[in-house]
Amino acid sequence: MEFRYLGHSGLKISEITYGNWLTHGSQVENDVATECVRAALDAGITTFDTADVYANTKAETVLGDALKGERRESLEIFTKVYWPTGPGGPNDVGLSRKHILESINGSLTRLQTDYVDLYQAHRYDTETPLEETMQAFADVVRSGKALYIGVSEWTAEQIRAGHALAKEFGVQLISSQPQYSMLWRVIEDEVVPTCRELGIGQIVWSPIAQGVLSGKYQPGQPPPAGSRATDEKGGADMIKRFLNDVVLTRVQALKPIATELDLTMAQLAIAWVLQNDNVSAALVGASRPEQVYENVKAAGVRIPDDVMKQIDQVLDGVIERDPAKTAANSPQDRPA
Ligand code: NDP
Secondary structure, three states: OOEEEOOOOOOEEEOEEEEOOOOEOOOEOHHHHHHHHHHHHHOOOOEEEOOOOHHHHHHHHHHHHHHOOOOHHHOEEEEEEOOOOOOOOOOOOOOOHHHHHHHHHHHHHHHOOOOEEEEEEOOOOOOOOHHHHHHHHHHHHHOOOEEEEEEOOOOHHHHHHHHHHHHHOOOOEEEEOOEOOOOEOOOOOOHHHHHHHHOOEEEEEOOOHHHHHHOOOOOOOOOOOOOHHHOOOOHHHHHHHHOOHHHHHHHHOOHHHHHHOOOOHHHHHHHHHHOOOOEEEEEEOOOOHHHHHHHHHHOOOOOOHHHHHHHHHHHOOOOEOOOHHHHHOOOOOOOO
């Protein structure tokens, strides 16, 4: 495993980070979830990402159980707040002071830890004054329940405003967690330059485009049994945006490029996001331990510049680059 600093902080994280969205407490049985976490630890992953909303809090519980007995100082545990959890009351959502200060306690109980290393705003809350949100996050840090704070899917402008307030309140906003892959590059024009300037690192989600960039979804064919595209508990709905034959045909054309570098397609996809020096970690999911062992081999891989250009040529026409998609894909109002 290779380690990178998370933004301009002194915190080092494994450049391949394990995440449990859609898997723990949902698609994957608990024993397999535990095996995946064991595989991650065995392969040198030290950083684990979850959220209170994943499987409506069950994912945090599964991860907490799976990490039980590990030396806390050897792990970096990240979670998030924003999306509705619990019975769905008016204050069970968003980034109000009330919801942040209550949610952190629930997350810590489920994760069986006294603190998380990173507490992230899972989206921007258009209905809470940003000062209130950042003050509440600062209080979470000052109470010792989180060491650092971060955001997810915020625009460059929102990140800049949040970063300035965090600084004013004496805490470090060090990370941004956006979607980023060969197919989804919307952060490159605005979010990445702003974060470079402010010393914020990206922890990028769905680097394999939820499995699509592994090449296992073939154009014109039904999805393989047991894959996310067949997961009716949520996965199938989430992955469908990438499942069209134009995209899948282009993705198949990446296979010879991966083979030439002696990589699998999933490894190529993970290594690709890690070529960006503003990326602190590729946040990878797994439904089986074998995937973890395969994927970690992307750590430390250098893709030559001419191959990076070749990848762009192969995917030309199916890459999403519009920076407006960050805001467009986030809720305009706080979800009920
Ligand atoms: P990936 O792009 O890594 O997709 C992971 C899925 O792809 C696996 O569950 C598996 O699904 C399949 N897969 C993984 N490795 C391989 C392989 N080698 N060969 C074939 N298939 C493979 O990322 P995710 O979409 O899972 O997201 C990763 C993490 O990012 C999440 O767990 C979460 O922590 C974070 N995230 C954050 C979001 C946010 O809003 N901040 C939103 C979404 C995710 P299967 O076997 O079922 O097909």
